[in-house]
Amino acid sequence: MLKLIDKILDSIQALGNASLGRLQALGRAGVFLLSSLMWGGPGSAGFGDLVKQIYSIGVRSLSIIIVAGFFVGMVLGLQGYTILSDFGSEAALGTMVSLTLLRELGPVVTALLFAGRAGSALTAEIGLMKATEQISAMEMMGVDPLKRIITPRLWAGFISMPILALLFSLVGIWGGAYVGINMLGVDEGAYWGNMQASVEFYDDIIKGLIKSLVFGLVVTWIAVYQGFDSIPTSEGISKATTQTVVVASLAVLGLDFVLTAIMLGSI
Amino acid sequence: MSSEEAFVSIRGMSFSRGNRLIFNNIDLDIPRGKVTAIMGPSGTGKTTLLRLIGGQILPDVGTIEVDGHNVPTLKRTQLFELRKKSMGMLFQSGALFTDLSVFDNVAFPIRLHSDLPESMVRDLVLMKLEAVGLRGARDLMPAELSGGMARRVALARSVALDPEMILYDEPFTGLDPISLGITVKLIKSLNDALSLTSVLVTHDVEEACTIADYVCLLSEGGVIGFDTPENLIENGSEQVRQFMQGKPDGPVPFHFPANDFSEDLLKGVK
Amino acid sequence: MRTRLMELAVGAFIVMGIIGLIVMALRVSGLSATDAGDKYTIKAYFENLGGLTERAKVSMSGVTIGRVSKVYLDTEDYVAVVEMEINKSMSTLTLDTSAAILTAGLLGEKYIGLTVGAEDEYLADGDVIEDTQSALVLEELIGQFLFSKAEE
Numbered sequence: 136m137l138k139l140i141d142k143i144l145d146s147i148q149a150l151g152n153a154s155l156g157r158l159q160a161l162g163r164a165g166v167f168l169l170s171s172l173m174w175g176g177p178g179s180a181g182f183g184d185l186v187k188q189i190y191s192i193g194v195r196s197l198s199i200i201i202v203a204g205f206f207v208g209m210v211l212g213l214q215g216y217t218i219l220s221d222f223g224s225e226a227a228l229g230t231m232v233s234l235t236l237l238r239e240l241g242p243v244v245t246a247l248l249f250a251g252r253a254g255s256a257l258t259a260e261i262g263l264m265k266a267t268e269q270i271s272a273m274e275m276m277g278v279d280p281l282k283r284i285i286t287p288r289l290w291a292g293f294i295s296m297p298i299l300a301l302l303f304s305l306v307g308i309w310g311g312a313y314v315g316i317n318m319l320g321v322d323e324g325a326y327w328g329n330m331q332a333s334v335e336f337y338d339d340i341i342k343g344l345i346k347s348l349v350f351g352l353v354v355t356w357i358a359v360y361q362g363f364d365s366i367p368t369s370e371g372i373s374k375a376t377t378q379t380v381v382v383a384s385l386a387v388l389g390l391d392f393v394l395t396a397i398m399l400g401s402i
Numbered sequence: 403m404s405s406e407e408a409f410v411s412i413r414g415m416s417f418s419r420g421n422r423l424i425f426n427n428i429d430l431d432i433p434r435g436k437v438t439a440i441m442g443p444s445g446t447g448k449t450t451l452l453r454l455i456g457g458q459i460l461p462d463v464g465t466i467e468v469d470g471h472n473v474p475t476l477k478r479t480q481l482f483e484l485r486k487k488s489m490g491m492l493f494q495s496g497a498l499f500t501d502l503s504v505f506d507n508v509a510f511p512i513r514l515h516s517d518l519p520e521s522m523v524r525d526l527v528l529m530k531l532e533a534v535g536l537r538g539a540r541d542l543m544p545a546e547l548s549g550g551m552a553r554r555v556a557l558a559r560s561v562a563l564d565p566e567m568i569l570y571d572e573p574f575t576g577l578d579p580i581s582l583g584i585t586v587k588l589i590k591s592l593n594d595a596l597s598l599t600s601v602l603v604t605h606d607v608e609e610a611c612t613i614a615d616y617v618c619l620l621s622e623g624g625v626i627g628f629d630t631p632e633n634l635i636e637n638g639s640e641q642v643r644q645f646m647q648g649k650p651d652g653p654v655p656f657h658f659p660a661n662d663f664s665e666d667l668l669k670g671v672k
Numbered sequence: 673m674r675t676r677l678m679e680l681a682v683g684a685f686i687v688m689g690i691i692g693l694i695v696m697a698l699r700v701s702g703l704s705a706t707d708a709g710d711k712y713t714i715k716a717y718f719e720n721l722g723g724l725t726e727r728a729k730v731s732m733s734g735v736t737i738g739r740v741s742k743v744y745l746d747t748e749d750y751v752a753v754v755e756m757e758i759n760k761s762m763s764t765l766t767l768d769t770s771a772a773i774l775t776a777g778l779l780g781e782k783y784i785g786l787t788v789g790a791e792d793e794y795l796a797d798g799d800v801i802e803d804t805q806s807a808l809v810l811e812e813l814i815g816q817f818l819f820s821k822a823e824e
Contacts, residue, residue: 183675190678194685233700264500272497272556275456276511276563277486279478283514298689305692308700331702332736335727340696 164360170281172289184287192253192288192355193295197302199252200245204303207244208310211235215311216319225321229330232311233304237339241304243391246350249296250383254358257288258379261362262372270363285359289352296351297344304343342398349394350387357383409434409567409599410455415464417447417454424450426623427464432616437593437600439610439631441645442620448603449494451620452569455601456491457481469566486515490560490568494575496552498544498559504531505540508559515563530558534588550581557588561596568592570602574609586613607646611635619645710760712797713741716771717751722782722807724773729783730756737762740784756784766791770803782807 215231261284264270273280308330315321334340358379365375408431417425424447432438440448453459454466457473466473469488476484498507508527512518518526531537534554544552553573560568573585590613593600604610610617611631619627619634619642627634627642635646643649660666718724721743730738738758746753758765768789773782786801795801 186679186682187675189682189685194681197685237700267495267500268493268497269499271458272491272493272499274458275485275489275491275569276514277482277484278511278514279482295685298685298692301689301692301696305696305700327699330700332729334701336697336701338727340693340701 160364163364164356167281167285167360167363168289168356172286184283185290188287188291189295192257192291193299196249196252196295196299199248200299200303201306203244203248204241204306205310207240207303208232208236208307208312209314211240211307212311212314212319216315216321225315225319226325226329228311228315228321229308229326229328230333232315233308233330233334234339236304236307236311237334237343239391239395241307242300242343242347242350243387245300245303245347246296246354246387247384249292249299249351250354250358250380250387253292253295254354254379254383255376257292257355257358258362258365258376259372261285261359262365262367262375265363265365266367266369266372285363288359289355292351292355292358293348294351296354297347300347300350301344345398346391346394349390353386353390354383357386407434408432409469410601411467412455413465413467415454415461415466417450417459417461419450423623425454425461428623428625430618430625430628432599432601432618434599435597436615437589437602437613438616438618439614440601440603440618440620441605441607441610443645444605446620446622448620449571452491452571452601452603456485456489456569486511486563488566490563490565492553492556492560492568492570492573494572496544496549496556498547498552498556500544502544503540504536504542504544504547504555507544507555508562511559511562526562530562531555533561533592534558535584548581550577550584553577553581553585554588557585557592561592561598564596565598567599567601570600570604572603572605574604574606582609589613607648621645711738711757712760712763713755713757714765714795714797714799714801716754716756716784716801716804717746717749718754718773718804719751719806720809721752721754722773722809724754724782724784724807728781730758730786731783732762732786732788737786754784763794764788765795767793767795767799768803769795769801770805771801772805773807775808 211232212228215228215235216225219225219227219231261270264284270280270284273283312323312326315326316323361375361379361382362372365371410430410432412428412430414427414429415425416423416427440451442448450459454461455468455473457476460474468484471480471484473481473484498504499510502510505527508530509523512523512526516523528537528540531540534557536551536554536558539547539551539555544555547555570589573589574582577585586609589600589602592598593613602610602614614631616628617631617634618625621641626639629637631646634642724740724743726740726743728740729736730740738756740754741757742753742755744753745751765786766789768791770787770789772785772787774785775782789803
């Protein structure tokens with residue numbers, strides 16, 4: 136009996152210990168974000184660095200985003216058509232495809248792909264910098280690695296994500312149009328006309344972009360933090376990279392719900 | 403202890419990692435303008451000592467004064483200022499920035515810490531690279547360099563800002579004999595030419611003895627010897643001589659502390 | 673050269689983003705240049721809105737000329753007040769213009785349809801449309817129908 140109580144107490148303690156650890160990590164990550172952003176605007180670490188990071192984070196994610204966007208749009212066109220034609224309202228296909236993409240799939244899928252493509256690369260890059268003592272070397276030169284390494288990457292993610300999400304949705308809408316109009320015979324005027332009648336510039340497009348701004352910041356934040364906090368061994372870096380993708384994806388999905396709730400509530 | 407002016411002076415410093423006490427209340431003076439080698443068996447915290455001096459980690463108690471500034475109590479910006487002005491560090495791996503060319507690696511600290519025009523940066527960088535004999539390699543990327551070359555580039559980078567002291571972390575490890583000779587020569591010549599204070603952490607008794615003015619021997623959390631290499635080899639305690647002459651067993655035990663071996667074997671039977 | 677290419681690529685990326693946003697605004701949300709221009713507000717009172725919401729279309733002969741900007745209840749007379757923003761380009765709405773709440777299709781969204789009258793003077797900012805026709809509420813229609821049948 137006593138043993139059982141002991142065991143229960145042990146597991147409660149383990150739980151408490153684990154939550155304290157989590158909480159501590161969260162606090163460290165928060166301080167980390169604040170101190171990197173405190174270094175100021177996007178150009179504070181040199182404009183060249185920012186351009187370089189936008190290139191490796193944003194431009195190099197472009198191909199995967201565009202291909203994925205086109206396919207997602209085509210699938211939406213196909214599925215939407217089958218569902219809508221049951222109600223005889225194929226004309227609403229454009230509305231359905233565009234609203235789905237602009238409000239949800241664009242920002243969310245882009246953020247998930249971004250976490251896999253750019254986030255993991257960021258973590259691995261920074262983890263390796265740590266393992267090869269580049270970060271220590273920078274500190275010993277009297278250069279703050281937060282300012283030189285982290286800040287430009289954070290800003291690059293913040294800037295790239297909305298652009299990527301926008302292009303994803305755009306390509307997706309054209310993908311839906313391609314399937315709907317050219318393959319399934321939805322009236323072209325109805326597709327675009329109904330879309331234009333129901334899509335609101337502020338409510339749908341801008342709010343979608345706000346979502347992806349938040350996702351951009353959060354995903355890059357998680358990625359650079361995981362890299363910076365990783366144990367500088369091959370095992371530690373591989374673990375940190377996995378963590379980045381898992382944590383960032385979950386964070387995006389969770390935040391998406393919160394943001395959607397706030398945005399719908401404010402209408 | 404030497405009577406010369408100390409550039410680094412450590413007083414009553416203790417440091418522990420986890421439950422393991424790495425330094426136990428040590429005092430140490432590193433004289434200005436000399437080459438001091440820090441030696442000792444693996445795991446005695448030689449590299450840790452360098453990091454403590456560089457302010458990358460903080461001691462539990464005690465003071466570490468570098469050029470009159472107590473490193474553990476400095477604010478972040480003051481620490482960066484001190485590092486910029488008076489410290490350079492050469493890492494074991496070289497720690498070159500892999501995304502920058504050799505030239506840009508050496509130029510990096512100069513560009514960041516000064517407003518010099520680009521033509522002057524170029525001249526400075528070429529001077530430093532010439533000093534390590536790698537002016538011709540300026541357009542290579544770090545991945546294209548051999549280990550010895552990478553370390554020389556890193557050396558050029560650590561002296562880019564003309565520091566007063568350079569900390570070398572295991573500068574001789576993993577080099578072929580030629581590169582080793584070059585590195586030894588470079589450390590000595592840089593030290594004399596720029597009147598630097600050099601602190602080097604190494605296992606290599608022979609090389610250390612050829613260039614070091616002083617040797618500091620660490621073992622089991624304390625300083626067990628600090629003198630010129632000749633004095634240590636001839637007059638040091640038994641423990642010191644064991645290390646300097648490389649005997650496998652002696653006062654520094656061959657075995658990691660453990661319980662009785664036969665007892666340990668018998669336990670498995672039960 | 674490497675950095676130049678990189679900078680070009682990043683520049684192109686940002687430009688793509690901006691062009692994407694413009695295309696999105698014009699082609700997808702149907703935001704037109706005149707739409708963003710000056711507007712003026714007119715009011716109308718309705719007995720029953722029947723599901724008309726803010727941001728609903730205001731159209732004339734099927735062409736959108738504005739949006740509903742605000743919907744609220746007048747607590748003195750207990751009638752619904754609808755404020756709508758009309759594009760400045762449509763400044764020639766006569767004083768006796770009538771407004772009706774219509775439905776797009778059988779189950780579609782509600783919108784306001786305006787029909788001009790014959791007066792010489794035009795509605796200005798803040799004016800009220802007198803002649804309004806409330807939304808058709810299906811339950812009321814059915815109720816009326818049954819009532820009239822019963823009377824027969």
